[in-house]
Amino acid sequence: MAEEEEKEVTLLGTWSSPFVLRVKWALRIKGVEYNYVEEDLRNKSPLLLQHNPVHKKVPVLVHKGRAIAESSVILHYIDEVWPLRPLLPHHPYEKAMARFWCKFEADKLSPPLWRVLTTRAEEQREAQASSIESLGLLENELEGKKFFGGQTIGLVDVWLGALAYIIPIYEEITGLKLVDQSKLPRLCGWMEEFLSSPAVEGTLPPKDMLLPRYAAMREAFLAKAKGPAQQ
Amino acid sequence: MYSATGINCTPMAGAVVEDVKVLGLPLIPFVIRVLIALRLKRVEYELVEVQIAEPKSEILVKSNPVYKKIPVLLHRGKSICESAVIVQYIDEEWSDGSGSSSILPADPFDRALVRFWAAYIDDKLPAPVRALRWGTEAEKAAELAGQIRQALGLLEEAFVECGKGKGFFGGDAVGYLDIALGSCLGWIRALEKAKSVKLLDAEKLPRLTGWAERFLAEESVKGLVPDADEYQKFYAAAEARTSATPAA
Numbered sequence: 001m002a003e004e005e006e007k008e009v010t011l012l013g014t015w016s017s018p019f020v021l022r023v024k025w026a027l028r029i030k031g032v033e034y035n036y037v038e039e040d041l042r043n044k045s046p047l048l049l050q051h052n053p054v055h056k057k058v059p060v061l062v063h064k065g066r067a068i069a070e071s072s073v074i075l076h077y078i079d080e081v082w083p084l085r086p087l088l089p090h091h092p093y094e095k096a097m098a099r100f101w102c103k104f105e106a107d108k109l110s111p112p113l114w115r116v117l118t119t120r121a122e123e124q125r126e127a128q129a130s131s132i133e134s135l136g137l138l139e140n141e142l143e144g145k146k147f148f149g150g151q152t153i154g155l156v157d158v159w160l161g162a163l164a165y166i167i168p169i170y171e172e173i174t175g176l177k178l179v180d181q182s183k184l185p186r187l188c189g190w191m192e193e194f195l196s197s198p199a200v201e202g203t204l205p206p207k208d209m210l211l212p213r214y215a216a217m218r219e220a221f222l223a224k225a226k227g228p229a230q231q
Numbered sequence: 232m233y234s235a236t237g238i239n240c241t242p243m244a245g246a247v248v249e250d251v252k253v254l255g256l257p258l259i260p261f262v263i264r265v266l267i268a269l270r271l272k273r274v275e276y277e278l279v280e281v282q283i284a285e286p287k288s289e290i291l292v293k294s295n296p297v298y299k300k301i302p303v304l305l306h307r308g309k310s311i312c313e314s315a316v317i318v319q320y321i322d323e324e325w326s327d328g329s330g331s332s333s334i335l336p337a338d339p340f341d342r343a344l345v346r347f348w349a350a351y352i353d354d355k356l357p358a359p360v361r362a363l364r365w366g367t368e369a370e371k372a373a374e375l376a377g378q379i380r381q382a383l384g385l386l387e388e389a390f391v392e393c394g395k396g397k398g399f400f401g402g403d404a405v406g407y408l409d410i411a412l413g414s415c416l417g418w419i420r421a422l423e424k425a426k427s428v429k430l431l432d433a434e435k436l437p438r439l440t441g442w443a444e445r446f447l448a449e450e451s452v453k454g455l456v457p458d459a460d461e462y463q464k465f466y467a468a469a470e471a472r473t474s475a476t477p478a479a
Binding site: 066068069070072073074076077080081092093095096099100103104107108137 | 298307309311312313316317323324346347350351
């Protein structure tokens with residue numbers, strides 16, 4: 001299509017996906033122009049199915065006709081193709097640490113946060129404690145740093161960034177505190193810095209659309225957990 | 232002292248600078264990945280076997296306090312965890328600049344391809360392999376075997392794009408994706424034997440079958456991927472211990 005060929009980069013995404021946002025931020029930081037295609041995941045486009053046949057998910061980055069899927073893979077790709085304003089540090093050990101914290105988020109933070117949103121009572125309390133423990137490790141990582149990447153936004157900031165707007169939404173929906181300023185002051189500061197940075201400004205999904213969406217997810221999961229007999 | 236991410240310790244007087252230790256066990260595929268990567272780079276290392284069941288070895292807990300899992304690479308007083316992170320570290324730390332011993336390809340798109348499939352392997356293989364191994368009823372077992380076969384089927388196809396007509400996923404030489412999948416070959420063969428099920432079926436997956444033979448014959452790999460019988464011995468011993476434990 002003529003439109004798609006004007007810019008050689010296309011991003012397939014959905015408005016609400018934090019994984020897609022990671023890629024948007026990276027492209028913004030690098031100053032890369034791109035076409036954006038909004039996907040309806042209940043009615044996946046031929047383009048999406050063609051470019052990500054394995055997972056059929058977003059984000060997908062298409063560059064010079066070739067598709068890259070999985071946000072972690074995409075972020076590395078972007079950093080390597082457009083090396084100015086690097087996301088990853090230079091030193092192999094620092095690189096390893098950045099990758100480690102991304103994996104940590106996926107393994108040890110995202111799952112309990114999800115359970116905070118989608119469970120109640122004892123299970124939810126445990127999830128809250130688990131989330132706060134993991135957030136505590138991130139708090140330690142910020143010592144002496146403005147961003148996880150140092151003075152500028154790096155891979156870990158882009159990876160974790162969605163938490164800056166999602167956590168307050170979870171707190172509002174569930175009434176539970178996750179990032180207490182008195183206990184996690186650096187993380188609080190980081191969230192503010194990140195959200196007000198040029199790369200992020202204007203990119204967030206509208207809160208008045210996102211909050212009902214997450215609230216509805218909570219209701220759906222709680223209803224399912226109750227089981228048909230008890231509804 | 233020990234931090235959340237690693238240990239910082241002063242090397243002993245007279246210690247070799249390139250002192251490399253791997254905390255792990257020789258049967259674990261994720262550990263095998265690290266050992267193959269070090270071999271490819273011709274880096275001497277010491278495999279320090281640790282206790283992963285409770286109570287875990289102190290050195291493991293101190294060097295990987297977040298996950299308390301193997302493998303862990305100890306190098307220059309730092310610890311690096313997670314096999315994918317470690318293998319990339321090894322590739323970057325011991326890079327000779329010319330790219331001749333590169334584990335990941337040079338081209339960013341090719342790198343993305345191998346990272347994608349390596350993530351796919353970790354997403355789709357370990358869970359059903361473990362679930363199938365530790366015994367389950369026939370219907371569930373068939374489903375799990377099907378999941379494994381399906382994943383291998385996609386990798387059979389991926390071999391074409393990644394290998395570009397050569398003998399390995401990495402082309403002429405063993406690379407990142409060869410390591411990611413190849414380290415699991417012993418696991419897969421052991422499962423086939425133990426459960427009398429075909430997973431890496433030579434008829435259905437001819438490319439992977441040929442690749443597996445070549446991979447296991449490679450100098451850098453020889454002796455690192457245990458065969459089915461070694462796994463069987465280990466599982467039998469583990470099962471004996473479990474059944475010997477008196478019920479609570």
